[in-house]
Amino acid sequence: QVQLVESGGGLVQAGGSLRLSCAVSRRTPGSYIMAWFRQAPGKERDFIAAITWNGGTTYYTDSVKGRFTISRDNAKNTGYLQINSLKPGDTDLYYCAGTTSVRGWPRGPYAYWGQGTQVTVSS
Numbered sequence: 001q002v003q004l005v006e007s008g009g010g011l012v013q014a015g016g017s018l019r020l021s022c023a024v025s026r027r028t029p030g031s032y033i034m035a036w037f038r039q040a041p042g043k044e045r046d047f048i049a050a051i052t053w054n055g056g057t058t059y060y061t062d063s064v065k066g067r068f069t070i071s072r073d074n075a076k077n078t079g080y081l082q083i084n085s086l087k088p089g090d091t092d093l094y095y096c097a098g099t100t101s102v103r104g105w106p107r108g109p110y111a112y113w114g115q116g117t118q119v120t121v122s123s
Contacts, residue, residue, distance in 0.1 A: 002026050002098045002112040009094060009117030016086050020117055022079040022096030032100045034072055034079045035110060038092040045095065049081065050106035059106035086121045093118050 008020040022034065031053035039045040049060045049070040058070050069082040079096055094117050097110035104110055 002032060002100070004096050004098060004112055004114035006094065006096050006114040006117040009119045011120045011122065012086055014087055014121055014123050016121075017082070017084045018086065018119060020081040020083070020094055020096075020119070022081075022114060024077045024079065024098065026077070032098045032112075033102070033104055033106075033110075034070075035097045035099075035104075035106065035108070036068075036070060036079075036081045037095045037097060038090075039095065039116075040092050047107045048094075051079065052105070083119070086119075088121045088123045090119060091121050 003025045005023045006020060008018060012018055033050055033052060035050035036048040037045045038048055047061055048064055049058060049068055051058045051070045051072055055072050060068060067084050072079040083090065096114045098112040099110045
């Protein structure tokens with residue numbers, strides 16, 4: 001079983017940057033895929049990016065390419081989402097997710113989810 005806890009969200013001005021973190025605790029060994037999603041109130045959760053176990057392969061949805069960077073540090077059991085040039089439209093609740101199934105690559109389904117971290121971008 002995998003438990004995920006996000007952090008790093010907050011209020012930031014447009015044009016700024018944030019780095020979101022996802023701390024992972026695991027009760028069972030094995031590799032897993034990590035991903036980030038975002039969700040606005042009343043809307044569906046949208047896929048942002050995913051990264052393989054060793055970090056060797058990443059995948060981004062087209063709308064975030066160039067501004068968002070997914071990474072992970074397995075020694076620290078932590079994943080990251082760097083967001084640059086923030087826009088008011090990036091205001092959302094951001095979730096990290098994990099799966100041990102390769103069938104989840106890249107958009108899911110994901111078995112494990114964090115509680116989310118809020119990002120609010122002011123204009």
